[in-house]
Amino acid sequence: MVNDIEVIDSHVHTFASDDIAERIIASFNKIYDIEFANPGNGTISNVLNNMKEGGIDRTVMVNFAPPKIVHQNNLWTLKAGGDSGGKLIPLVSFHPEMEGVLTEHLENYINAGARGIKLHPMAQGFDVRDRRLDELFRTCSQRSFPVLIHCGRVSNARLNEYSDFxxxxxxxxxxxxxxxxxxxxADGQIDRCLEVSKKxxxxxxDTSIVITGYPDIxxxxxxxxLDDGQVVSIINEVGADRIIFGxxxxxxxxxxxxxxxxxxxLDHHQKELIFSGNAKRLFKL
Incomplete structure (x- = not known):
């Protein structure tokens, strides 16, 4: 908690070990030509230490994987969340080519503690308009089960169109x-942020990478x-009730x-919404 405001970081990637983290981060940074230094490695201990240091109360894990291992990765994420005593909130990922019935997986994941879905269409290599995802999205819609989707480039790299607006x-x-x-x-494009929020x-x-305070980024x-005044103006126009800290x-x-x-x-209520209120409502925390 910071300034009497509960803080939930709603966009964090976690890894099972130092070795796994090193391999994945190195590969991802090479593919996407990431020029800045990573501020950590995303292991559970690393994330928990950051939370303690920064006054962050809960963290939402947004892990994803290729189709052959996405189910196993989901199971690890769910276990990590369960073992954390409520500090780590698990989202699960899907791919139209993963084995099994997607809606059956979804029910099992929800029963195991999943609070939402994370999709990275560009990195996972699929189109969210794929008809094989229709029943999954329909079920999520009926249950108001949130879906977080990577939107736009990665460090100015664009491998395919699948994360395009x-x-x-x-x-x-x-x-x-x-x-x-x-x-x-929405890839930090101001006109599109305003468009989707109004329409x-x-x-x-979510604020990740675009509304950053990390000097290297x-x-x-x-x-x-970079301009704080401009960011506040955008937040006020979009509405603090539509923005999530990540x-x-x-x-x-x-x-x-x-x-x-x-x-x-921003006033105290706006900050409460951005830092935790919206996340608590969407992820039913």
Missing amino acids: ECIVPVIEKYPELPVILAHM YSNVFL MNVNEPSW SDFPWGSPIHDLNRIMNFK
Whole structure:
């Protein structure tokens, strides 16, 4: 808790060991030509230490994986969440090519503690408009089960079109009762942030990477919003009830980002919504 405000970091990647973290981060950074230094490695101990240091009360794990191992990765994420005593909140991931019936997996994951879904269409290599995902999205819509979708580039790299705004919007329109969180403030494109917030009541935006306080990202990452006054203006226009705090650790820095946003000229209620209120409502915490 910071300034009497509960803090939930709603966008963090976690890994099972130092070795696994090193391999995945090195591979991801090479593929996406990431130029800045990672502020950590995303192991459970690393995440928990950051939380203690920064006053972060809970962390939402947004892990994803290729189709052959996504189920096993989900099971590990769910166990890590269960073992954390409520500090780590698990989201699960899907892929249209994963084995089994997707809705059956979903029910089992929910029973095991899943609080939402994370999809990274560009990195996982699939189109969210794939008809094989229809029943999954329909079920999530009926249950108001949130889906967090990576939107836009990764460190200015774009391997395919699957995380483009144009690919994701048809899903938003098709399932108006489905809570959709667009990661990275819809790729940090101001006009699109304002467009989706006004046109689609089921859309939320997370602050990760774009509203950053991490110096290395601010110096090199193109979509980052550097002017505090402009950011406050955008938040006021979108509405604080549509924005969720997230860091994208171990790429972004939860402590730097928290400190920057906490110092914005927003009132106490707006900060409560951004730092925890919206996440608690969406993830039913």
